[in-house]
Structure formats: C-alpha cells, structure tokens
Amino acid sequence: MAKGYDVAFVRNVTDIDDKILNKAAEHSRPWWEWVSTYEREFTKAYNTLGVLPPSVEPRATGHVTQMIEYMQRLIERGFAYEAEGSVYFDVNAWVSAEGSDYGALSGNRVEEMEQGENDVVGKRGAQDFALWKASKPGEPSWPTPWGPGRPGWHLECSAMATWYLGESFDIHCGGLDLQFPHHENEIAQSHAAGDGFAQYWMHNHWVTMSGEKMSKSLGNVLSVPNILEHVRPVELRYYLGSAHYRSMLEYSQAALLEAAQGYRRIEALLEKTGPVEVGSWTPAFEAAMDDDIAVPKALAEIHGQVRAANSAMAGGDMEKARAIASQIRAMTGVLGVDPQSEQWRSGANNNEAEHHALDILVQAELQRRADARANKDWAVADEVRDRLSEAGIKVTDTAEGSTWDLGNN
DSSP states (O other), X not given: OXXXXXXOOBOOBOOOSHHHHHHHHHTTOXXXXXXXXXXXXXXXXXXXXXXXXXXXXXXXXXOHHHHHHHHHHHHHTTSEEEETTEEEEOHXXXXXXXXXXXXXXXXXXXXXXXXXXXXXXXXSSTTOEEEEEEOOTTSOOBOOTTOSEEEOHHHHHHHHHHHHHXXXXXXXXXXXXXXXXXXXXXXXXXHHTTOOEEEEEEEEXXXXXXXXXXXXXXXXXXXXXXXXXXXXXXXXXXHHTSSOTTSOEEOOHHHHHHHHHHHHHHHHHHHHHOOOOOOOOOHHHHHHHHTTOOHHHXXXXXXXXXXXXXXXXXXXXXXXXXXXXXHHHHHHHHTTOOTTSHHHHSOOSTTHHHHHHHHHHHHHHHHHHHHHHHTTOHHHHHHHHHHHHHTTEEEEEETTEEEEEEOOO
C-alpha cells in the first residue's frame, strides 16, 4: 500500500471447530455466541491499536458451498475419499503423485507426521486428515452429498482464500505454529485440487512470557486493556511492531516502557518542530523495509533522523529540522505510528490525551532529577523521586535514561 499497490487483504474467521464446540459446551453457551464474543474482543483490540481492517473477513460457516465444491474436485482427482459420512484427504495418494511437494514448507517427512486427529473411523492412512467431519449428536451440521456434518479446519482456509483471491495469489501469512499441520495441509489440498495457491509464505513468531508462547491454556495471556493501563495504544503498537516479524518478542513491562520512551522521543521531536506535511521516506528506510520488512533497521533509521533533527535545531537550522521531521512523518506513517496523524492526535484512545499531558509534566521532573544527579545534588534527586512515588508514579533507571510508569501493580 505504501508503494501504491492495490492490496486485497482477506482475514478469514474459523467460527466452527472442535475447540470452539468444546469450550462452548464447558461454559454452557451456544457455540455461535462463544465465537461472536471473542470475535468482537479481537476486533476491538485491533481497532484500539490502529490496525487497518481487512478488505473482507469471511467466516467458515458462510462458505460451506465452496467447501463442498472443493471436496468434489479432490475426490474426482483421486486425492480424497468418503468414509462413514466424513471426507478425508488421501496423503499417500498425493505424496505418490507427480509434482507433490508435501512437507516442503515445514521440512517434515511424511512418515514422521502426526495430524493430531483422534477421529480415525474409516481413514485409509494415519496421515490422512479430515476435510469434512460427519455429524455427531448435539453438534451443528450442514448438508452435503456425503451426509450432514461440519468442515475440517484445513479445508475452510483453502476454500475461502481461493474464493476471494483466485486459484493463485501472492502472500499467505500466519503464526509460526501453523506451519504444520495447518499450512502444510492447505498447500497439499490446494495443489492437489489444481490450484497454485500462495506464492509466498510469511510466518510471524510469537510474543512470549518466560520463554513460552502466550496462550490461554498456559494462563499467561495479557489483554490489551490490561497493558493499556501502563502505556498508550500507539505506544503498545510501536512496541509490538518493533521486532522483526520472524523474531520472538519476549514481553516484559520494562521492555514495554523502554519502547514507549523511544516512541516519545520521536513524538517530542515532532512537537518541537511543529506541524509539518508528510514528506518522503529516506533511502535507508526504504531499503530496510524492502529487506523482508526489517522493521528494527527501519526504526534505527527513524531514530537516527530524530537525532539529526535535534542537532539541526541545536545549531539553529529550523528549516533543516522541519525537512527531516517531514521525512520522519512519512516513515512512521508506513509503520502506522505517525504522532501527527489524525488517528493518534485525536486523543480518542483510552485516555491518550490525559496520558500525554501527564507525560509532559513527568518528563520535566525527570529532567530536573537527571540534572540534580549530574551535579551530585542527591537531596534534590531523591526529593523528585519521592514526590513522584507519592503520586503513584514508578521511576525506572535504564542505560538510556529514566522511564516512568503508573506503578499500580
């Protein structure tokens, strides 16, 4: 989009699967209500962090017709079969076929693959996976030529992706944990059906705590509203996007606050230069983003330009500082964190305006404390810290200076 491409972004929703049915049953809730509740929370979090909406957000239950057609194509080509009302993908048949690339994405060998599906009634091979699951008592179902049932997880995505993007499209994204079996099986069923499917795969790594992926099952999930008690939405977005998408981001409150402080340095520079038009990004920024979206390198370039603009102002060259500021706006705009954009200046996100006003006051006190420490005036330094502490503000000293947080946890 930044370079003028017309991007069609499809973000499909799995609104029926084993986990959904089990969780809804555990909480005595209708499965569709369980799905809708979490879908709304997901959308709300994305909107709060300024994530652009997709071009379309299809749901699996709305595309059963496309799934039936997909299964018919696979059966006709000899790569799927019906058994006891279920339909399975025949992995051995596909592996034996000319042009098969099963396992190429994840690097797994077929004989070592485990699909993790417990329902094995009628399966020809242990590696075969369900495209369609026969109806069970109490479960929702849809009619098909093979009897009533519900979709298999892998089939949903291929059917929806090709319906909206065509038999071949550019990029497929997803979490690293989806490489196998999900994405490997998507490729298998799509290629076996005669579709080119995705040309490129981009797998993002996880946000972790104590070295473990955040997940509800582990009980180590932090909600967006919880984190926004400590930083503004734009600062959380900046933090979450600061690592390379293929690198793991180890969450800690100290790292979050340090990132927020880094963002505030960008913001402070643009406040000093005053409003400027969005200019053009620098060649170094463009090279970084063109290199597999190397955001850490891109952020290093942004902060380098912040230092250059501050130096220009210190030397009395306001015209140069404002020219650099316009470049900074362009670069931060690509990353969705332009401090002068209408989105982040509106103050409409989770007390952003209040937090910003408080930050200005606290930063002045932190500078006073830093000056006192530089002059070895420990009495004044301690006085500032104690007063901030009494106000519920926690000060943390880092190698790059002091950060602050509402120390309420």
